Amino acid sequence: MPDKAKKTAYSIADLSQEFCVTHRAIRFYEDQGLISPERSGQARIYSPRDRARLAMILRGKRVGFSLADIREMINLYDQEDGPAKQRHVALKKCMERIEALKQQRIDIDITINELEEYCLILEDLIDINDIQKAQ
Amino acid sequence: MPDKAKKTAYSIADLSQEFCVTHRAIRFYEDQGLISPERSGQARIYSPRDRARLAMILRGKRVGFSLADIREMINLYDQEDGPAKQRHVALKKCMERIEALKQQRIDIDITINELEEYCLILEDLIDINDIQKAQ
DNA sequence: AAAATAGTTTACGTTTACGTAAACGTCAAG
DNA sequence: CTTGACGTTTACGTAAACGTAAACTATTTT
Known part of the structure; x- marks a missing residue:
């Protein structure tokens, strides 16, 4: 298996495992508009950018931001x-x-x-x- | 009015105002066993130690601790x-x-x-x- | 005495951030 | 071909941390 950061696409299981969060949580972040992966059929497929974004989300959480806060910050960047x-x-x-x-x-x-x-x-x-x- | 830190006793309104928290929140912390003021009849009366403890609670919260965490920490001290x-x-x-x-x-x-x-x-x-x- | 002020308890409501279960699709391996 | 492994949606459940309303008491002010 190559370096995690070098992969060009990730499944929900990849990210869920790497960051120790449940599938449910990741999908929930998507519901809340914090992340929006491509689809391959009906399966979600995450890019390195998506992965970086997930890292931001989790760091934001550890720092005490609510998901609404984080969404606002992400929108700033856009x-x-x-x-x-x-x-x-x-x-x-x-x-x-x-x-x-x-x-x-x-x-x-x-x-x-x-x-x-x-x-x-x-x-x-x-x-x-x-x-x-x-x- | 003397210095806030010099008073020897505080009402719930005193603390609620000084720390910008509602009466409800302060009583809730008491329910959760984080603070236990004296009573004068049925009214709560807070000592400087209680006040310091409230400050700790709020700082803990800002730092992202749950009330359960904070209770545990307070109990450590005891x-x-x-x-x-x-x-x-x-x-x-x-x-x-x-x-x-x-x-x-x-x-x-x-x-x-x-x-x-x-x-x-x-x-x-x-x-x-x-x-x-x-x- | 009446009314305002400050406090109390009890109890139900609310938001956030998921957990959990049900019920189903899909695709490679045996 | 069916059995897993992995994924999906939908929907209800839950814990934490209070908010809010109701209904009451005690004291102080008018």
């Missing part, structure tokens, strides 16, 4: 050649999302710090306990 | 004096959460980069358009 006004709107939304993400990163850092400090406390408690046992 | 085994478990979970958060930060950085690059493209397109108009 508006490069729209009228100037549309692009202005897209730019604004884009920047807003960036700001939100930066704030979210701050939240994550705070949470990581809290948890790390607490890990230290726990480790100390465990060490003390081990020493006591050893005596 | 297990400092549990048996040694509990503390080992807590430590492990703690570290797993940290790893997950670090991965999530990577996802966020990737997404930010993608969006920033796309912003540049949009800005270029807009500039070109403006120049064309000016002629």
Whole structure:
């Protein structure tokens, strides 16, 4: 089997396996207008672009975006050649999302710090306990 | 009115306003065992610790944790004096959460980069358009 | 006393993001 | 040719995280 990224077409099973999502989920994303693979007869056939898009969708999800958010972002990307006004709107939304993400990163850092400090406390408690046992 | 963080007790309205969440949500967190304020008669009365806990809850949510996740984390914090085994478990979970958060930060950085690059493209397109108009 | 204000419980409704089951098409292998 | 393996659509179900409405209590203001 060649490199996954080098294939030129994927079945739903390919993608479902590679990204650990169910067929149902992938089809659901299609229902929601997030992806639209070609058809070979009635079977779906996904291009590398579709695959990249799926990766974006899943990353967006991990980052906390709703599918509606993600759809909006994807639509942004498809508006490069729209009228100037549309692009202005897209730019604004884009920047807003960036700001939100930066704030979210701050939240994550705070949470990581809290948890790390607490890990230290726990480790100390465990060490003390081990020493006591050893005596 | 004194500094918000200096008050020694808060009503549900205080917290609801300060953190921009509804009364309903705060009570729901209580239902889920995430917070447990004192009562004055039947009214809830929140201590600074409760307030800090609410802040944690909301930060956890922004970071993408479910309420069940958050409850688990809060319970970790309450297990400092549990048996040694509990503390080992807590430590492990703690570290797993940290790893997950670090991965999530990577996802966020990737997404930010993608969006920033796309912003540049949009800005270029807009500039070109403006120049064309000016002629 | 009446009305407004702030709080409470109970219970059903809503949205999101799928899960799950039914019932069927298709195509290569035995 | 039929039996899997893999795919499809349709449709109902579900868990999470509240929203919303109803109906009540307690206190404060007019």
